[in-house]
Amino acid sequence: MIRANYYSVIEEKLNLLSVRITSRGKLNILDLHLHSESFYHYFLNELYSWNVQNENEFKPNIEAIDLIDRTNFYVIQVSATNSKQKIESSLKKDLIKSYTKYTFKFVSIASDASELRSKTYDNPHRISFSPVHDIIDKNSILTTIKGLGPDDLKRVYNFIKKELGSEIDPIKLETNLATIINILSKEDWNTGDDTPEKVKFEIERKITHNKLKAAKLIIEDYSIHHNRLDKIYSEFDKQGSNKSKTVLSTIRQEYAKLSVNLTDDQLFFTIIEKVQEKILGSANYQDIPFDELELCVNILVVDAFIRCKIFENPENYNYATT
Incomplete structure (x- = not known):
C-alpha cells in the first residue's frame, strides 16, 4: 500500500535524525541542534499547517523560545534535552511574561517524551500549557502522520525526502x-x-x-x-x-x-x-x-x-x- 511505503520512509528518516542527535556522532552538538531546529521550523508548518517563524533569526540565543507562531499564538522550544527540569526552566523564564496569551509547546527532537506528559509542572507565569497536548516528540508526530489523508501524507513525505533524503536513501535498483x-x-x-x-x-x-x-x-x-x-x-x-x-x-x-x-x-x-x-x-x-x-x-x-x-x-x- 502506498500509505505504508510513505509512512515507513518518514519513520525511518525521523528515527535517523533522533539517533544522530542522541549519539551526537562526529558533528558538533550545537551545529546539529541548530540544523534540527531549522528542520523542525519548516516541518511543523508542513505537518500541522502552522505559521512558525524562527525567533532566533531575529533575537539570537533567546531563552526558552526557539520558534514562534504569531497566527496561532504558539511559542515553541525545540530541545535535545528531554526532562521535566528543562521544561520548568523554560516556563520560569521572565521572557514568558510577554507571551501569556500564547500556548507554550515543547518539542523533543532526541527521544521519547511520553513520560513527561503525565507530570505536573511549575508554571509561575500561567502561560497556557497542557503536557498531554503540548509536549511533542517523534512518536506523537508519527501518530499524527498516520492519520493524514493521502494528499497531506504525500506532501509531508515529499518534504521529508527533500530535507533528509540524502542522508539515508537506500540504493535503488531498476526492475x-x-x-x-x-x-x-x-x-x-x-x-x-x-x-x-x-x-x-x-x-x-x-x-x-x-x-x-x-x-x-x-x-x-x-x-x-x-x-x-x-x-x-x-x-x-x-x-x-x-x-x-x-x-x-x-x-x-x-x-x-x-x-x-x-x-x-x-x-x-x-x-x-x-x-x-x-x-x-x-x-x-x-x-x-x-x-x-x-x-x-x-x-x-x-x-x-x-x-x-x-x-x-x-x-x-x-x-x-x-
Whole structure:
C-alpha cells in the first residue's frame, strides 16, 4: 500500500535524525541542534499547517523560545534535552511574561517524551500549557502522520525526502516490474477484450475454490484485460528474454512469502500492496497518480491469478497457464 511505503520512509528518516542527535556522532552538538531546529521550523508548518517563524533569526540565543507562531499564538522550544527540569526552566523564564496569551509547546527532537506528559509542572507565569497536548516528540508526530489523508501524507513525505533524503536513501535498483508499469500507464484501459463464457467459468471456479469474496469484484473487473496484457508482454519480451517471466516471478514470490500467514481476500490485497511497494522503490519507476498505479497493479495481479502464478487452482483448471 502506498500509505505504508510513505509512512515507513518518514519513520525511518525521523528515527535517523533522533539517533544522530542522541549519539551526537562526529558533528558538533550545537551545529546539529541548530540544523534540527531549522528542520523542525519548516516541518511543523508542513505537518500541522502552522505559521512558525524562527525567533532566533531575529533575537539570537533567546531563552526558552526557539520558534514562534504569531497566527496561532504558539511559542515553541525545540530541545535535545528531554526532562521535566528543562521544561520548568523554560516556563520560569521572565521572557514568558510577554507571551501569556500564547500556548507554550515543547518539542523533543532526541527521544521519547511520553513520560513527561503525565507530570505536573511549575508554571509561575500561567502561560497556557497542557503536557498531554503540548509536549511533542517523534512518536506523537508519527501518530499524527498516520492519520493524514493521502494528499497531506504525500506532501509531508515529499518534504521529508527533500530535507533528509540524502542522508539515508537506500540504493535503488531498476526492475522489470517498474518498466511494465511505465508501459501500462500509457495505455487506455477504458475498454477490454470480450471474455468467452468458458474463460469466465474457469475464473469463477478459481475464485470460489480460493474463497475470495471482496477480491472477486477486482478479478472480475480486470480479467477482461488479460488478452491485451498478453500482447503487451509479447512486445516486452522483444527487449530481452525472460522480461515478462521476471515480472510474474516477482508477483509469485510475494504470494509465496505472504501465503505462509495470510489467506483469502487478505492475501490477495496484501499482494497488491507489496507489488506497489516494490514499484515505488524502483529506480526506473516514472511517478504517476496513485489511482493510476493502483489500476495498473490490479491488472498485473489479476493476470497473474488467471495465469496460475498465484493462488491454488481448482481441479482440471484449464485456462491460462502461460
